[in-house]
Structures are given as C-alpha cells and as structure tokens.
Amino acid sequence: MVQEINDEAKYRQLWDELQLSILQSWEWGDLKQPLWQPLRLVVDDYPITVLLRKVPVLSGNIAYIPRPFTDLDSSTEKLNSILTQLIAFLGSENSSKHKLVHLMIDPELYSEESQRIFNELGFKLSEPVQARCTNLLSLEPSEEELLLGVRESSRRNIKKAVKSGCTVETHTTGDAIERFLKVMHSINVRNAFVKQQDPYFRKLWEISDGKLFKLFIVTHQGNDVATCLVGHNRVRLSDLYVGVTDAGKAVNAGHLMKWESILDAKRSGYKVYDHWGVAKLLKTEYEGHPTREMFDPKDKLAYLSEFKFSFGGEYMEYLKQQLYVFDNLRYQSYKLLDKGRVAALQISKRLR
Numbered sequence: 001m002v003q004e005i006n007d008e009a010k011y012r013q014l015w016d017e018l019q020l021s022i023l024q025s026w027e028w029g030d031l032k033q034p035l036w037q038p039l040r041l042v043v044d045d046y047p048i049t050v051l052l053r054k055v056p057v058l059s060g061n062i063a064y065i066p067r068p069f070t071d072l073d074s075s076t077e078k079l080n081s082i083l084t085q086l087i088a089f090l091g092s093e094n095s096s097k098h099k100l101v102h103l104m105i106d107p108e109l110y111s112e113e114s115q116r117i118f119n120e121l122g123f124k125l126s127e128p129v130q131a132r133c134t135n136l137l138s139l140e141p142s143e144e145e146l147l148l149g150v151r152e153s154s155r156r157n158i159k160k161a162v163k164s165g166c167t168v169e170t171h172t173t174g175d176a177i178e179r180f181l182k183v184m185h186s187i188n189v190r191n192a193f194v195k196q197q198d199p200y201f202r203k204l205w206e207i208s209d210g211k212l213f214k215l216f217i218v219t220h221q222g223n224d225v226a227t228c229l230v231g232h233n234r235v236r237l238s239d240l241y242v243g244v245t246d247a248g249k250a251v252n253a254g255h256l257m258k259w260e261s262i263l264d265a266k267r268s269g270y271k272v273y274d275h276w277g278v279a280k281l282l283k284t285e286y287e288g289h290p291t292r293e294m295f296d297p298k299d300k301l302a303y304l305s306e307f308k309f310s311f312g313g314e315y316m317e318y319l320k321q322q323l324y325v326f327d328n329l330r331y332q333s334y335k336l337l338d339k340g341r342v343a344a345l346q347i348s349k350r351l352r
Contacts, residue, residue: 002089005042014047015233021067021108022231022238023130024049027207028066031200036064039098041089043082050090052098057337058330060099063090066106066130073111080117087121091326101330105322106130118322126323131277131301137313139266139273146262149312154255161218161256166225168260169217172210177202180215180243183227187243201229201241216261218253226253228261237265238274258311273313278305281315 005011011026022028029038029049036051048068052061072079090100106128107114139146147155169176181198204213212233218226225248229241239261244254265273279299295302309315325331 002041002043002085005040005047011040011042011047014042014045018046018070019233019235020047020070022212022233022240023066024068024070025212025233027212030207031204039063041086043085043089044078046078046082048082048086050103052100055101055334055337058101058333060101060327060330062101062334063098063103064106064129065104067108068105069114070108073109073114076111076113076117079109079114080121083117083121087324100326101334102326103324104129105324106132107319107322109319110317115319118319121324123322123324126321128318128321132320133278133280133315133317135275135278135305135308135313136316137262137273137275137311139262139271143263143266146266146312147259150259151310154259154307154310157252157255158259161252164220164251166218166220166251166253166256168257169219170264171215171217172208172213176215176217177205179217179224180227180229183217183224183245184241184243186245196241204229214264216257216264218248218257220247220251220253223247225251226257228257230261230265232265232270235270236272236274237261237268237270239276254307258307262311275308275311275313277301278308278315280317 008026015025024047026040026049029040029051032038032051036053039050039052041048041050048065051064051066053064054061069079069082072082087103090098090103104126105123107118109115137146141149150158181201184201213229213231214237216228216230217224224245226244227242228239231238231240242254242257244257248254262273279295279301281293282296295305299305
C-alpha cells in the first residue's frame with residue numbers, strides 16, 4: 001500500500017529505523033526546494049522521498065529518487081513489491097495531479113538480481129546523477145587496527161601535518177559554515193568540479209540544526225586550510241564536500257582531516273564511513289603481467305580516489321540510474337529540450 005506522508009516525525013522514525021541514505025532524509029527533501037518539490041511516500045512501511053521538478057514547456061513533471069533501497073539487495077521480493085506499487089501509484093497520479101513524464105532512480109543497490117527486477121518492470125539504464133562508485137570503510141575494527149589499514153605514506157603525512165602545527169576543529173552549529181564557504185571559494189578558483197552556491201550550503205546548515213550534518217575545519221598558523229562537510233544517519237557517516245587550500249596541501253592538512261573525521265565517526269558510534277564518490281575501478285591486463293586494478297584515468301575523481309583508498313575500505317559500485325518513462329512522446333520532447341539547454345549553456349560559456 002502506498003500513502004503520501006506529511007507527518008515529519010513518523011517519516012523520520014521510519015527513515016532512522018531502516019538507516020537509509022542521507023539523501024532520503026526529510027531534511028534533504030527540504031533542502032532541494034524550491035527547484036524540486038518533495039513528495040514523501042510510505043510503501044509498505046518503507047519511506048521514499050520522490051523529488052518532482054516542473055517542465056514548463058511540457059506542462060508536467062519529471063521525478064527523481066536519490067539513493068533509495070538501502071540493503072534491499074538481500075530482499076529482492078520486497079524490492080519488487082515496492083517498485084511495482086510505486087510505479088502504479090505514480091502512474092495513476094500521472095493522469096491528474098503530477099503528470100509525470102519520467103522517473104529517474106539512483107538506487108543504493110549493486111546486485112545483478114536487483115537489476116533484473118528493474119529490467120522486468122520496464123526500467124531502462126541511464127547515467128546517474130549521484131556518484132555511482134564509492135569506498136566504504138568499516139568502523140568495527142579498533143582505532144589501532146584502522147590506523148594499520150592506512151597506507152604508510154598517508155600515515156607519514158598525518159604525522160607531518162601534526163608536526164607542522166595543524167589542528168582539527170569539529171562543528172555542528174554556528175558560523176562555521178561561513179568558514180567552510182571561504183575555504184571552498186579558494187578551491188573553486190582552480191578546480192572543475194560541480195559547485196553549489198553559497199545559499200545552498202547555508203540552507204543545508206540551517207535545516208540540519210546540528211542534527212544531520214557536521215563540519216571539520218583544519219587550521220594552520222591561525223588560518224583555515226581545509227574543510228570537510230559530512231552527513232550521517234544513525235550508523236553511516238558520508239563524506240560529502242571536501243576542500244583543501246594550496247597552503248593546506250603544503251602541510252598535508254587533508255590527510256589529517258580525513259583521519260580525524262574517521263576517528264570522530266568511530267568514537268561517535270557510526271559503523272561505516274562512506275567516502276561517497278570515487279572513480280570507476282578498472283581491471284587491466286598486460287601481456288606477461290598479472291591483472292592489476294587502477295582508477296579510470298579519464299575520470300576527474302581518479303586522483304582523489306587514490307587519496308581516499310589510502311585510508312582503507314572496500315570499493316562499491318552501485319547500479320546505473322534506472323529510468324522509467326510514463327509518457328514517451330513528452331519524454332522524447334524533453335530530451336530535445338534538454339539538448340537545447342545544454343547547447344545554450346556551452347555557447348554562453350564561450351562568449352564570456
């Protein structure tokens with residue numbers, strides 16, 4: 001049974017009990033407004049936030065579900081039931097209230113059996129919005145064992161950062177977000193990563209109110225040189241946004257920040273540290289040499305991935321985005337409009 005839920009406390013309770021992704025939290029739905037409108041549902045006691053976005057020219061909406069279905073790889077019958085009911089519900093709503101063009105899902109699933117269920121229900125593969133690959137570090141081992149799992153070169157850099165005078169602060173409220181933004185501004189000058197605007201982060205910090213997001217800030221000689229914004233549920237801490245200034249790189253501030261954030265997660269009782277986004281791991285074979293693994297050198301996350309994996313953990317590759325089309329004619333029109341939008345943006349950049 002599918003029901004729309006507006007009871008924030010009830011939704012939070014279900015979300016917390018099932019230990020779902022931070023992107024399925026009530027707060028994340030609020031954060032994405034007003035561009036996206038959250039439609040919060042409960043399907044057989046399983047909470048799902050569907051984000052709706054208007055497509056004015058087509059007089060309808062597109063729908064997106066970020067990171068649902070945590071741990072349902074081991075319960076594919078339940079996954080099948082939830083998806084079947086969800087499609088039927090959104091399909092019925094499609095004719096009146098929401099007029100859905102298509103639905104996109106970036107599932108937190110990885111098994112072939114889960115993909116088979118999507119295929120049988122009529123989903124097609126698409127390119128994900130969220131990073132598809134990550135590195136999950138179990139926090140069950142002792143602190144000593146976790147440190148032994150860190151690559152020797154990274155352990156040396158942690159010690160160098162401490163010796164140089166770097167210290168790490170932890171914040172959940174207050175004006176720390178402004179210090180975070182100042183560091184990120186200096187990073188944005190020289191990188192090509194997708195950037196959120198300042199109001200987005202200020203809103204995230206305000207919505208969290210000390211509950212779901214935390215900031216780590218590294219200082220050196222009175223200056224902020226590195227920062228990391230993490231989100232968490234009851235058992236998993238996710239490393240969402242990281243920035244290290246040139247001055248911070250010179251004193252290995254990033255290594256100390258990463259290690260201290262792992263220790264903080266361990267001491268706070270979390271079970272998993274999610275590095276969040278890494279490049280795809282490729283298996284390559286050379287004649288006369290054994291198979292070896294390397295990160296896709298064409299991926300902009302390749303260098304950062306090596307850094308994250310130096311702290312240990314297990315590589316995880318989720319399924320591709322799953323696409324379900326409700327109205328094929330309007331979907332084809334949407335694709336043409338989107339190509340035009342992308343082309344216009346590229347032309348605009350060249351003219352600047």
